[in-house]
Amino acid sequence: MTAGFTPPEPQAVAALQDIAGTGGWRAGTDMARYFEDPRGRFTGQATLVLLPDTVETVAKIVRYCCAQKIGIIPYSGGTGVVAGQLSPYSPHAVIVSLERMNKVREVSVEDGVLVAEAGCILQDIHSRAELENMIFPLSMASKGSCCIGGNLATNAGGIQVLRHGNARDLCLGVEAVLPDGSILHELSPLRKNNTGYDLRHLLIGSEGTLGIITAASLVLKPQDPETVTVFCAIRDHSDGVKLYKELRASLGESLSAFELMSGFGVDLVRNHFPKLPAPFAEKHSWHLLLQFDGPTGLNDKVEEVLGRMFEESLLVDAVVAQSETQSEDLWALRENTPEANRMEGAFCSSDTSVPIRRIGHFVNETNEALRDIHAGLRINTYGHIGDGNIHHNVFAPEGTTKGDFIQAHPEIIDAVRMAINEVTHQNGGSISAEHGIGRLKAADLESYASSAKQKALRSIKNALDPFNIMNPGALIR
Ligand SMILES: Cc1cc2nc3c(=O)[nH]c(=O)nc-3n(C[C@H](O)[C@H](O)[C@H](O)COP(=O)(O)OP(=O)(O)OC[C@H]3O[C@@H](n4cnc5c(N)ncnc54)[C@H](O)[C@@H]3O)c2cc1C
Structure with missing residues (x-):
């Protein structure tokens, strides 16, 4: 695989600016925000940032870059933590940001589907689903900045994978521009669709190396009538695993989040966010943050099961949130953990x-x-x-x-x-x-993936992107 970005000639830069149109590109110091790494380890570079607002414009850009062999980095919210959206080693990248493709195109409650463009911020999709008394269950601490295009490209996980799966499990179809500039229209609301290789699943998790996702049909689920949030103290992380098994057996699918936090971690978050209330008067070595979603009466059932867990000495202490505000405060301890880690x-x-x-x-x-x-x-x-x-x-x-x-x-x-x-x-x-793998772990993947897997990854990449213009150097070196 020839890694790298060919320097775009000035006339190529002008042609791309022309394709993107007025307000459709940034250059010079206006590009600075696209070079930031959320964890501050890398600094990106680029020749040009393009901001297309339709799939047709994305396709024209890609067709031009394919003909000129210009390397492209697809970019959505910029919250990726493995440098997949950054070009730290070459100034010749052209970033294609999906931020202007941020419309919800359609919501169908009957089909349980929301069609969102790639630049829709995850939290905005949550809000749109709530208007229909539905949820889009993918959630993570970066939800206010990350976008669905990036979520799908990285097959993001987050806090509710346990019950609802990864991004992959919540996507029924995609619209995408392939490396030759052709448009794949597969925005299907169908749950059953066995018509050959599933290209949606090839693009999900491909980290921008096989094409640019421009829109997706997403799975909506009905809101549950009751949500119960519990913060627990446990003796040891291994008790956490035992409790997980017991709670799954007793409360089944209603267990939607099961997060481990160390005492050190809770103190760290409270040091950096001192307004957050302490969950317990005493300090504990290990904690769990649990969420249950289910039918009316769930709260009583959860309390009954937790009572049993106390008797079995699996729990040392527990607080069940009595209001939405208390639940949000408990979740804030978990959701501010990445930021506290960064600040520390x-x-x-x-x-x-x-x-x-x-x-x-x-x-x-x-x-x-x-x-x-x-x-x-x-x-x-x-x-x-x-x-x-x-x-x-x-x-x-x-x-x-x-x-x-x-x-x-x-x-x-x-x-x-x-x-x-x-x-x-x-x-x-x-x-x-x-x-994901991004640029940070591309060498590690070579060390740990079997040779059969590596060969197959390279064959797929070569078949779809023979000139290696899609995010060169990410995932595959
Ligand atoms: C505070 C914090 C908490 C986080 N918590 C979690 C977590 O709990 N779980 C989790 O999984 N991740 C988490 N992340 C990582 C990050 O938010 C996810 O990887 C997210 O899915 C990236 O989305 P994005 O829109 O920011 O993508 P970007 O950062 O813009 O891009 C990420 C990758 O996807 C590619 N890409 C972007 N858009 C497209 C597109 N439209 N088509 C094709 N390729 C594209 C890029 O080239 C890059 O390789 C966290 C990050 C932060 C900063």
Whole structure:
């Protein structure tokens, strides 16, 4: 695969600006915001940012770039954390931002489908669904900035995968521009459609390397009458796994979120967001944030089951939210975790998954491996127990700044990332659970994917994008 971006000639830049039209492009310092990495590790570059507002314009841009062999980076909300939307190593990229394609084209309650353009912000899709007393269940802390195009391109996960699945499970069809500029119209509301290779699923999770998603038909689900939010204290993360099993057995599908947070992590969030109330008077080593959604009477059932869990000593303490505000405050502890990690100066933020039954081993072995690298490392372990997706955020020892620590230990970032990958692999896991591969993990994928898988990935890429113009260097180096 020839990686890289060919420098666009000045006449090519002018031609692309002409295709995008007035208000349809940015250059020079106006491009600065497209170069930001949410975690501050990379700085992007580009020759031009294009802002098409119709699928036809996207197609014209791609056809031109294909003919001229100009590399394109599709861009939606810019919240990706694996540098898939950034070109840190070349100034010659042309960014195609979908931000002006932000309309909800259609809602059909009968079909349970909402058709959204790729630049629709996830939270706006939630609000639109609520107007119909429906929900679009994909949700994550970045929901106010990320867009559905990026969510699908990364097959995003988030906090309700346990019950509703990843982005992939919530998409019935896509409209996309393929690398030769042809438009794939597959905005199907159909639940059953067995007509050959499922190109929707090929594009979902392809991270902009096989085409630009311009719109999608999304699954809406009815709102549940009752939601119960519970914040729990537990002795140990392995009790979290036991509780998960018990609650699934007793309350089944109504369990929609099951989040693990360490005591260190809760303190970290409250240090950086001091207005958030403490969930308990006492400090605890481990916590769970649970959400249940279901029929009227669910609250009583949840309290009855939690009572049993106390008797079995699986719970140390628990608070059941008594109002929407209290529920929001409890969720704020979880949702502000990525931002608190950033503010504290995390130099590694892992995103790996293991089978649920291996979580206990995985957390213990990861902590051991990291302490072997440097005994003073501070570690925030948290994540989605129900998906086996536990994140480790790693910080310099107490009293040392991130900058000083990395300067003194230049190898530490790679060492930590590789140690976590190795423990994940030994526990039968995946080196990318929900964030994707991007540019950050492209080399890691080569180390951990089987040669059969790598060969198939490259064959698909070559077949659809023979000139490697779609997000060159992301996912596949
Ligand atoms: C605070 C915070 C919390 C987060 N929490 C979660 C979480 O819980 N779960 C989770 O999964 N992720 C999470 N993320 C990561 C991120 O929000 C997701 O990966 C999100 O899906 C990216 O969407 P975006 O619109 O910002 O995409 P972008 O960042 O713009 O792009 C991401 C990738 O998709 C490609 N792409 C973008 N748009 C298109 C398109 N229209 N067609 C084809 N390719 C495209 C880009 O080239 C890039 O490779 C979090 C990020 C932050 C900053």
